[in-house]
Amino acid sequence: MKQTYIREISKYVGQEVVIKGWLYNIRYSGKLMFPQIRDGSGIIQGVVFKKAVSETVWKGFESLTQESSIIVKGKPREDSRAPGGFELDISDLEIVQIAEPYPITPKEHGVEFLMDHRHLWIRSKRQHAILRIRAEVIRAIRDFFDENDFVLCDTPIFTPAACEGTTTLFECNYFDDAKAYLTQSGQLYNEATAMAFGKVYCFGPTFRAEKSKTRRHLTEFWMVEPEIAYATLDDIMELAENFITHIVTRVLERRSEELRVLERDTSKLEKIVPPFPRLQYDDAARMLKEAGLAFEYGSDFGSPDETFLSSQYDKPVMIHRYPAQVKAFYMEVDPERPDLALCVDVLAPEGYGEIIGGGQRMASLEMLRKRIAEHNLPESAFDWYLDLRKYGSVPHAGFGMGVERCVAWLCGIEHVRETIPFPRMLYRLRP
Numbered sequence: 434m435k436q437t438y439i440r441e442i443s444k445y446v447g448q449e450v451v452i453k454g455w456l457y458n459i460r461y462s463g464k465l466m467f468p469q470i471r472d473g474s475g476i477i478q479g480v481v482f483k484k485a486v487s488e489t490v491w492k493g494f495e496s497l498t499q500e501s502s503i504i505v506k507g508k509p510r511e512d513s514r515a516p517g518g519f520e521l522d523i524s525d526l527e528i529v530q531i532a533e534p535y536p537i538t539p540k541e542h543g544v545e546f547l548m549d550h551r552h553l554w555i556r557s558k559r560q561h562a563i564l565r566i567r568a569e570v571i572r573a574i575r576d577f578f579d580e581n582d583f584v585l586c587d588t589p590i591f592t593p594a595a596c597e598g599t600t601t602l603f604e605c606n607y608f609d610d611a612k613a614y615l616t617q618s619g620q621l622y623n624e625a626t627a628m629a630f631g632k633v634y635c636f637g638p639t640f641r642a643e644k645s646k647t648r649r650h651l652t653e654f655w656m657v658e659p660e661i662a663y664a665t666l667d668d669i670m671e672l673a674e675n676f677i678t679h680i681v682t683r684v685l686e687r688r689s690e691e692l693r694v695l696e697r698d699t700s701k702l703e704k705i706v707p708p709f710p711r712l713q714y715d716d717a718a719r720m721l722k723e724a725g726l727a728f729e730y731g732s733d734f735g736s737p738d739e740t741f742l743s744s745q746y747d748k749p750v751m752i753h754r755y756p757a758q759v760k761a762f763y764m765e766v767d768p769e770r771p772d773l774a775l776c777v778d779v780l781a782p783e784g785y786g787e788i789i790g791g792g793q794r795m796a797s798l799e800m801l802r803k804r805i806a807e808h809n810l811p812e813s814a815f816d817w818y819l820d821l822r823k824y825g826s827v828p829h830a831g832f833g834m835g836v837e838r839c840v841a842w843l844c845g846i847e848h849v850r851e852t853i854p855f856p857r858m859l860y861r862l863r864p
């Protein structure tokens with residue numbers, strides 16, 4: 434018989450189905466047993482009635498341990514009291530493997546223990562919900578750009594030079610004594626493809642040798658980066674607003690069950706509609722001062738600053754025009770205030786902090802050369818990048834969004850480590 438997935442069980446009420454999965458949990462009650470079975474698509478509660486099954490099946494269920502792999506036959510029935518709304522009247526059991534004593538039991542475990550067992554932890558309800566939301570966010574991202582005529586142009590992971598400052602580069606040996614660095618951002622290459630295709634995006638893993646041990650930092654994370662020729666800072670702020678709204682709407686529509694498992698307050702997400710508040714760096718700095726935070730004008734915002742600012746609004750806030758000196762070398766300057774960069778950081782509400790960083794790129798060859806020198810970057814590594822300013826240079830802009838930070842916000846969870854199947858952090862390279 435063909436396998437039926439639990440997610441589709443409502444279509445099979447009263448019909449015999451086969452479910453292939455694992456034992457999540459089991460309760461005994463005299464002549465009845467209530468095994469909870471998961472199959473990756475969902476969890477269903479089964480009912481085994483001693484009189485309705487053979488002796489072998491009954492004994493089989495008695496022998497099951499948590500996470501034993503099993504194939505069961507039964508008929509689903511609607512039951513409003515059951516988690517998920519359906520129960521399965523079980524008639525047959527095939528044991529695929531009796532699992533060894535499972536390390537993750539329903540009791541409380543410490544986070545380090547769970548992280549060491551991440552390969553198993555991802556089977557539990559909460560992790561399952563978060564990772565399904567992640568998958569939905571990724572799908573929504575791709576749909577948004579594909580449907581709005583952006584061309585996907587993947588950028589390399591091995592790169593010869595820094596994009597986001599030299600302090601967070603992962604270096605590796607490339608052939609013949611050459612050094613390569615794992616990409617921090619696809620942006621520089623995006624600028625080249627944008628000059629070829631107009632509207633582009635890249636989407637892939639990026640790396641930062643961040644020594645930060647915060648709830649927002651991974652050393653390997655996924656970033657999606659759109660880039661548009663002839664676009665200005667204002668254009669990409671509008672894009673960011675529509676983009677975030679699209680993702681939130683999609684997750685609310687399609688992942689309501691997962692949000693429920695996470696006990697997410699969805700009324701907060703329902704408020705995410707354009708326009709988003711826009712705030713100049715100068716005004717944000719003033720707010721921090723007035724709130725008494727130890728922040729110095731002219732520096733970049735630290736995590737506590739971001740947490741404060743993003744708690745002040747019930748929508749993402751777009752902070753623009755930071756002092757050029759704290760931002761990357763490629764930022765265009767504000768013609769009215771050359772000390773400011775035409776850049777934007779989007780901070781998610783509820784204290785989540787920065788989820789998007791981007792802006793307008795420097796279009797002038799001469800100015801860009803100066804910047805590369807000021808940042809002590811080797812001009813030879815950027816010769817191809819400078820070419821983009823020689824052959825039909827135009828104003829252009831784009832941004833990058835970190836998937837994990839976006840997912841952490843949407844899920845309403847504390848730490849980004851749970852938003853990726855196998856997180857890589859300062860002190861975590863396994864499993």
Ligand code: 4AD
Nearest residue numbers: 618620650651654658788789790791831832833835
């Ligand atoms: O602000 P960032 O560094 O911007 C760039 O890399 C630009 N080149 C992007 C562009 O304009 N095309 O990083 C962008 C986003 C951040 O807002 C954050 O969401 C995420 O990437 N991010 C991280 N996520 C997890 N762990 C880290 N260590 C991250 N660093 C940045």
Ligand code: MG
Nearest residue numbers: 778787789790
């Ligand atoms: Mg940033």
